[in-house]
Amino acid sequence: MHYEQQYLDLMRRIWTSGDERTDRTGIGTRSVFGAELRFDLSGGQVPLLTTKRVYWKTATREFLWFLTGETNIRPLCAQGVEIWTDWPLDRYRRETGEDISRADFSARIVADAAFAGQWGDLGPVYGKQWTDWPVYDSAGSDGAGALFRKRERGVNQVAELVRSLRTNPGSRRHIVEGWNVAELDAMALPPCHKTYQFHVADGRLSGLVYQRSCDVALGLPFNLWGGALFIRMLAQQCDLEPGELVWMGGDVHLYLNHAELVEQQLARLPEGSPRLEIGRRPESIFDYRIEDFAVTGYAPAAHIAAPVAV
Incomplete structure (x- = not known):
């Protein structure tokens, strides 16, 4: 079975039997709660959708922007x-x-x-939490209660992840977390792909992405690419082979105004097997450039436009 079929099956399941619900945007969705997709990343394979064009360079630029910590x-x-x-x-x-x-x-x-x-x-969205999670130290007391001082630099979770993968690959703590409860209200949008966990076995690096909220039509194609890209970059930096991407979703939905996109995409058949090549190994995971990535064997069907719910 083509790797993309599981994505199309999920889309069909949501559209035909998902619960119709009101949502934050006011547009309305059909949704299911709890879903899982798995993709083999060996041999350069990547879960790029072929039933519509996914602008993987745009998604890569976004991911590299996350790694800068920029907001x-x-x-x-x-x-x-x-x-x-x-x-x-x-x-x-x-x-x-x-x-x-x-x-x-x-x-x-x-x-x-x-x-x-x-x-x-x-506000303090993905990149800020990934590379500068805030840390506070005790600064004594003013008599009315404890005082705390914010450190100039917080925890760089990505740097710590690379270190732990290299030095303690068997750990069950290879995690990057974006859901900082104390700062959610300051974010333009709380993190959707909120938790990343990684697992090393037999020299292969696999990664799991948990997504609390997932726009299957527009967001998920980018999220799958981002998860696979993260694994490939980490594997290269840590002298590991890429293993598997496991994606798990909480509220997994399609917007009601995406009917035309859904119907067009479900009428198409997936085909092809694109591969991702990384042209060089930079000194650190923070030094990759867009020119380092190339995709071969990708001949998707035409792009399908649809509105973004804000």
Whole structure:
């Protein structure tokens, strides 16, 4: 069976028998609770969907942006990546009343550092938690209670993960966590792909992604690529072979206004077996560039557009 068939089966299951529910966006969804997909990553295999085009370079640029710890959309917009622009744009329109287009907003973010500083920040989202999880030390007491001082730098979970994979591969603590309860309210969007756990066996590195909330039509294709990319990069850095990507979803849903996308995609048949090649091994996991990645054997069906729920 083609690796993509399990994704299509999940999409069909949600669309035909999922519970119809109201949601945060007001659009409404059909959803199931609890799902699992598994993909073999050996031999360069990657779970790129073939029944529609997945812009893997865009997804890779987003992932590399996470690893910088950056939380402002300016570096993304400068590369033509608009994945995160809708949230700051929505806030700008609400607070200023200006009905600016996304293209004009993005261009202004790139051109004007002060404007980007005021309107382009997303709060402590993925990259901040992955590379600078805040830590507080005791600073004594003022008589009314304990005082705490925030360290200048927090925990770099990704760096710690690389270290633990190299020095203690049998550990059950190879985890990167994004769900910082204390900072959720400061985030433009709380993390969806919130937890990553890794497992080493027989020299092979496998990874599990737990996603609390999953937009199957638009988000999941990127999330599967990101999970596979993370495993491949870690495996290269830690002298391991890639094993398996395990994806697990909590609230797994399709938006009701994605009917045309769902019907088009389910009418297509998956085919092909794309491979990911990494052209060099940089000094650290934080030093990869977009030029380091190439995909071969990828000839997908046409892209299917659909609106993003903000």
